[in-house]
Amino acid sequence: MKKIIVTIAALLIFSFGLSEGTFAASVYKVKSGDSLSKISKKYHVSISHLKQWNHLNSDMIKVNQLIKLYPSASSSSSSSQSSPKESFRYITVNSTAYTASCKGCSGVTSTGFNLLKHPNAKVISVDPKIIPxxxxxxxPGYGLAIAGDKGCAIKGKKIDLFISSRSKALQWGAxxxxIKVYN
Known part of the structure; x- marks a missing residue:
């Protein structure tokens, strides 16, 4: 019961308090028109950290350049001290998308969260043996979510993303x- 309450509270926080830009991907690919200033604002990191983490001597960046958005183990200890360390792991998965309004669907996740009442929630269905x-x-392409559902077809390294719009869910495809799973 306590785990369900914690999960529901986390879902509410994520659906109302965070956006995709809150947690950045680990690496950003520079696009035409980008600058360190724009990237730092988008991902809420300082320009000096971006320069330090990417060993840049100037503000010059190039299209298609990969920019680290967090301190890596090879970064200096001063940058590691200025950012809280989070434990995470990467997993490559097959992903699909679902809606809460399909025939036979209740709109309520296996953890008791009502997706129909919270259509902007970022919830994914997982195999709890792989992702608790x-x-x-x-x-990537969806944002920060909570593993708040499990489906009978979600086994192994598969996830199913909740998207409230049927057309957008179909657009996601397979x-x-x-993904980055935080511990």
């Missing part, structure tokens, strides 16, 4: 993605 229910998970 209640885990924070960053999915993709292989590397």
């Amino acid at each position: 229910l209640g885990s924070k998970v960053y999915v 993709r292989t993605v590397t």
Whole structure:
């Protein structure tokens, strides 16, 4: 019961308090028109940290350049001290999307969260043997989500993303993605 309450509280926080930009992907690919300033604002990190983490001597960046958005183990100890350390792991999974309004669907997750009442919630269905229910998970192209559901077809390294719009769920299709699971 306590785990369900914690999961529901986390879902509410994520659905109302966080957006996709709150937790960044681990690496950003520079696009035309980007600058360190724009990237730092988008991912809520300082320009000096971006320069330090990427060993940049100037503000110059190039299209298609990969920019680290967090301190790595090889970064200096001063940058590690300025950012809280989070424990996480990467998993490559097959992903699909679902809606809460399909025929026979109740709209309520296996943890008791009502997706129909919270259509903007970022919830994924997982195999709890691979990703524990209640885990924070960053999915590229979807954002930060909570592992708040499990489905009978979700076995092994598969996830199913909740998307309230049927057309957007179909647009997601089936993709292989590397997700970041926070412990």
